[in-house]
Each structure stands twice: as C-alpha cells, then as structure tokens.
Amino acid sequence: MIDQLIKKINETQNPTVVGLDPRLDYIPEYIREKAYDAYGKTLSGAAYAFLLFNKAIIDEIYDIVPAVKPQVAMYEQYGAAGMQAYIDTIAYSKEKGMVVIGDIKRSDIASTAESYSDGHIGRVLVEENQFEVYKEDFITLNPYLGYDSIEPYMSNCEAYDKGLFVLVKTSNPNSGEIQDIMVGSEHLYEYMGGLVSKWGEAYMGQSGYSRIGAVVGATHSKQGQVLRGIMPKTYFLVPGYGAQGATAEDLAGCFNKDGLGAIVNSSRGIIAAYQKPAYKKDFDAKDFAKASRQAALDMKADLNRVL
Numbered sequence: 170m171i172d173q174l175i176k177k178i179n180e181t182q183n184p185t186v187v188g189l190d191p192r193l194d195y196i197p198e199y200i201r202e203k204a205y206d207a208y209g210k211t212l213s214g215a216a217y218a219f220l221l222f223n224k225a226i227i228d229e230i231y232d233i234v235p236a237v238k239p240q241v242a243m244y245e246q247y248g249a250a251g252m253q254a255y256i257d258t259i260a261y262s263k264e265k266g267m268v269v270i271g272d273i274k275r276s277d278i279a280s281t282a283e284s285y286s287d288g289h290i291g292r293v294l295v296e297e298n299q300f301e302v303y304k305e306d307f308i309t310l311n312p313y314l315g316y317d318s319i320e321p322y323m324s325n326c327e328a329y330d331k332g333l334f335v336l337v338k339t340s341n342p343n344s345g346e347i348q349d350i351m352v353g354s355e356h357l358y359e360y361m362g363g364l365v366s367k368w369g370e371a372y373m374g375q376s377g378y379s380r381i382g383a384v385v386g387a388t389h390s391k392q393g394q395v396l397r398g399i400m401p402k403t404y405f406l407v408p409g410y411g412a413q414g415a416t417a418e419d420l421a422g423c424f425n426k427d428g429l430g431a432i433v434n435s436s437r438g439i440i441a442a443y444q445k446p447a448y449k450k451d452f453d454a455k456d457f458a459k460a461s462r463q464a465a466l467d468m469k470a471d472l473n474r475v476l
C-alpha cells in the first residue's frame with residue numbers, strides 16, 4: 170500500500186492529502202436543504218449532507234490529489250448515520266481511485282486493538298462469513314501504549330496490504346508538554362521516532378519505504394527535520410499546513426532529498442476554501458467544490474515551490 174500511495178503521489182506530482190473533515194457550517198445551504206428534504210433535520214439529514222458535500226469535493230479533486238483523510242470524529246458524533254457516511258465516503262473515494270487514510274487514532278490493549286484492527290483494516294467474521302467493514306487503506310494510531318498495542322495491526326497490514334501512520338510528533342500547540350520531554354539523552358518524540366522506524370523495518374515496500382508510517386506535525390519545523398534524519402525510510406503524514414498556521418517552508422524538512430518521504434494534509438483549508446476571502450471573490454457557495462479544487466492546486470504549487 171505504501172508503494173501504491175507513492176505511485177499516486179508521483180502520478181499527480183502532488184504530495185498532498187485532503188482531509189475530509191466536514192462540519193455543517195462548512196456545507197452550503199443548498200446542499201443542507203437537499204439533505205434535510207430527504208431525511209429532515211435529523212442525524213441522518215446531517216450525515217447525508219456530509220456525504221453529498223464530500224462526493225462533490227472528491228469529484229473535483231480525484232484527478233489532482235492522491236489521497237483523502239476522513240477524520241472519524243466528524244462522522245462518529247452523528248451516530249450510526251454518521252458512520253454510514255464515513256463508510257460511504259471511503260467507498261466513493263476508492264471508486265475514484267484515491268488512497269484513503271482513515272484518521273481513527275486508535276490506542277488500546279492488544280485484545281481490544283485486535284477488534285479495531287479487524288474492523289478497520291482486516292476482516293470481521295460472522296460465523297463462516299467474512300466482512301470487510303470500513304475498508305481504509307491506512308489508519309492512524311496512537312502508539313503511547315507500547316508495541317503490544319500496535320502489533321495486532323501488523324498481521325492485517327501484511328494480509329490485506331494496508332498501512333499505518335503512527336503518531337510521533339503531533340501538530341497541536343501543547344504536544345511538547347509530553348512529546349518533547351527528555352528521555353535520557355533524547356526527546357520523547359525522537360525515542361518514539363526510533364521505535365516506529367524499527368517497527369517498520371520488517372514491512373518495507375519496493376519503494377524502500379515502510380508501510381508503517383509516522384505522523385509528524387508541520388507546525389514543529391525543527392522536530393520534523395530531526396525526525397527526518399532519524400527515520401529515513403519512514404513515510405510521514407504531515408498535518409498542520411494551512412488552518413493550523415504551518416507554511417510550506419516549515420514542513421520542507423519533513424521530505425527526503427528526492428522529494429519523497431512525506432504527504433501533507435490540509436482539511437479546513439481545502440474543504441472550506443469557498444468561505445475564505447482568497448477564494449470568496451471567485452467562487453460562490455454553488456461552486457464550493459471548484460474552490461476546493463483551486464485551493465488544492467494552490468497548495469500543490471506552494472509545496473512544489475519548496476521541494
């Protein structure tokens with residue numbers, strides 16, 4: 170799967186992933202009305218609005234962006250209807266040939282992790298019948314419970330050609346409170362980077378990168394550069410560009426010299442572009458997905474400028 174992601178990045182010449190993190194206040198009124206006409210102002214109505222919104226954006230970006238990253242919390246809060254919209258969004262993205270990173274950030278003891286693993290990247294059994302439920306290509310995990318909490322994902326990664334992005338240095342302002350603590354002679358994020366890199370050694374793709382990737386926030390430029398040095402064969406998922414304030418220059422150090430090694434996420438900056446002054450003048454609410462396409466092209470140009 171890491172090879173497939175890299176192939177898509179090379180084909181599109183675009184190391185970006187669009188975060189499908191919908192909220193009702195990003196969704197144009199005419200889409201919301203359509204959804205409410207079908208399901209009322211209910212959880213199902215909101216979930217259907219998400220799906221219509223996501224599909225319109227996917228239709229505009231699938232040829233220029235290699236991957237999408239739906240963040241499960243946005244859907245989960247709307248209950249079963251929301252989770253169906255999550256599943257339908259994944260299915261539609263894959264139909265369009267996009268790689269899907271399910272941002273689920275799971276973390277639990279091994280016996281519980283097995284269930285997360287089977288549901289998201291493996292198979293679930295009902296008697297003799299096997300079901301592939303969520304169908305993400307990659308998922309995000311929190312590794313701070315240690316290797317036995319990550320291990321249950323490895324066999325499904327191998328069996329079903331999936332991948333992981335494991336949190337190493339997160340983009341949030343307070344991530345340093347814990348992740349920058351000194352552990353012996355190194356910071357905790359460096360120690361974690363070393364571990365994730367080691368865990369990934371047994372899972373190398375033909376590209377020379379492991380299917381076990383790392384999440385490295387764009388907002389912490391120096392740490393990103395340090396981690397690139399520690400983890401040369403690990404692909405980075407880099408959130409924090411745009412809405413969280415990180416610039417292309419801030420994250421350039423997350424890439425290897427060959428221009429590979431990182432895929433940069435933007436969620437709000439792309440999906441809600443039509444609400445931003447820079448795009449509002451050229452795109453109205455009816456053209457929200459075209460504004461997203463333009464924002465994705467602008468992000469691609471911005472990143473390629475520093476690579």
Ligand SMILES: O=C(O)c1cc(=O)[nH]c(=O)n1[C@@H]1O[C@H](COP(=O)(O)O)[C@@H](O)[C@H]1O
Nearest residue numbers: 240309339340384386408412413435436437
């Ligand atoms: O794992 C992630 O994707 C993630 C890790 C991290 O350190 N920081 C971070 O912002 N994210 C996710 O990346 C997305 C960022 O969204 P925007 O700030 O709108 O671009 C959200 O879905 C976050 O949950």
